[in-house]
Structure formats: C-alpha cells, structure tokens
Amino acid sequence: MDTLHLGDIEIAITRKDVKHVHLSVHPPEGRVTLVAPSRSRLEVLRAYAITRLAWIRKQRAAFQAQAREAPRRHVTRETHYLWGRRYLLDVQYVDAKPSVRQDHKRITLLVRPGADEASRADVMHEWYKAQLHLVVPDLIRAWEPRLGVRVRAYYLQRMKTRWGSCNHERGHIRLNTELVKKPRHLLEYVLVHEMAHLLAPTHDKAFISLLDEHLPMWRQARAELNSLPLSEPW
Numbered sequence: 001m002d003t004l005h006l007g008d009i010e011i012a013i014t015r016k017d018v019k020h021v022h023l024s025v026h027p028p029e030g031r032v033t034l035v036a037p038s039r040s041r042l043e044v045l046r047a048y049a050i051t052r053l054a055w056i057r058k059q060r061a062a063f064q065a066q067a068r069e070a071p072r073r074h075v076t077r078e079t080h081y082l083w084g085r086r087y088l089l090d091v092q093y094v095d096a097k098p099s100v101r102q103d104h105k106r107i108t109l110l111v112r113p114g115a116d117e118a119s120r121a122d123v124m125h126e127w128y129k130a131q132l133h134l135v136v137p138d139l140i141r142a143w144e145p146r147l148g149v150r151v152r153a154y155y156l157q158r159m160k161t162r163w164g165s166c167n168h169e170r171g172h173i174r175l176n177t178e179l180v181k182k183p184r185h186l187l188e189y190v191l192v193h194e195m196a197h198l199l200a201p202t203h204d205k206a207f208i209s210l211l212d213e214h215l216p217m218w219r220q221a222r223a224e225l226n227s228l229p230l231s232e233p234w
Helices: 042-051 053-064 117-147 177-181 184-196 205-214 218-227
Strands: 002-006 009-016 022-026 031-037 079-082 085-093 099-102 106-111 153-157 164-167 172-176
Touching: 002 042, 009 042, 009 053, 022 053, 031 042, 042 053, 079 117, 079 177, 099 117, 106 117, 117 153, 117 177, 117 184, 117 205, 164 184, 172 177, 172 184, 177 184, 184 205, 184 218
Parallel strands: 009 031, 085 106, 153 172
Antiparallel strands: 002 009, 022 031, 079 085, 099 106, 164 172
C-alpha cells in the first residue's frame, strides 16, 4: 500500500482490480483513502488527488467542526449514553465483583473500593461491548439472507478513525464499540454497510446500488451518524 502526502493530508492508496479511482474521506477523523486500478502510476494518482484537494479539505473541515463530547471520567452524575438515550451515571464502591446495572434513567457502575478512573472505564467498556453482543448476532442473521452473504466472524473494538471495517476475503467485519451509544438504527446502517462490502469491496457503483436496494434510507442514516457528537480519543 502506498501513501501520498499533500501538505498535512495523508492519503492511503490501495490498488485493486477496479476500473475507476475512488476517493473517500471517512468519519469520524477525516481519514482519506484512494482506491485505484491495479496499474495506476503514483504520479498520476497524485495529480488526481491534487484536483480534489479542495473537496478533501471541505470534507475534513466538516468532520473536525463536529461537536465532541467532553472526556468521561466515570464519576457519579456524569452523562452517558446507551442506544442514543441519555443516562446519569451512579458510581458505587462495593466489595464485590465489578458490574453495571441500568434502569430507565440511570446507569449504575459498581466497582471495588479504590478503583481508579481507568478501572472504572474498563468495566463500562466491557458492559457496553456486552450490550452490542446482545444485538449484533441477530442483526447479522437477519441481513445475511437479504444480502446473500455470510459473515464468518465479527469483532468489536475501539476504533479512532472509522465506524466499521470489512475483510471481504475472510468474511470478517469489525464494529466500533462507540456505536452502542448511538441510536440502534445507526448500528444497523454501519453493519449493513460493512456486510455489503463482502459483495462489493470498494465504494463503487455496485456498492451504492446494493445499499440503495436494501437500505434506501442509508444516506439519511450516514448524515445522522456524522452529525452526532464524537467521543474524545482514548
């Protein structure tokens, strides 16, 4: 994989068996990628990228202007989100195995006495992952026959520069654990987006057609996801 540097902008280049060049700026951090035909020369791709430089900067500026949440310290009365709903956090120190409980208006974090900020954050993160594991398998099973694909494995992880990713050769997808804080239909949009890449690895016309056919509201979902506040980097 080659990399282009145009001033402060880094563009990751992937060459594949495609007919046209596809330039993308990805939320949430404005990562830039360029997919090009296998025999494309680097100097030609550089010239193309320069012609799109104003568009790249405009897209990145929009992401950087997006509202960002204040860093979470995982203390009592702090605001946290689950599936797009706001909850107040209640931290309780107990001599028992750390756990998390949720009711209609609060999330209760139970940790051992003396648990530091990092420990409290880890307990919350594992609970958030568990909430995703309760939802993602059913969504995958619902969408596999509709798209005609098979997801061999999925993974949940912290991702600083993307909401999801797909390894179409292995049939694996990865999802950003931050999606658990967004409305559920946005998780579904990202999941379907990545599953569609099992059939169409790049953002070409075939990929767009798949989303248009199976998830007609995908553009609205993308815009909504990109308009929501971003979490601060870990």
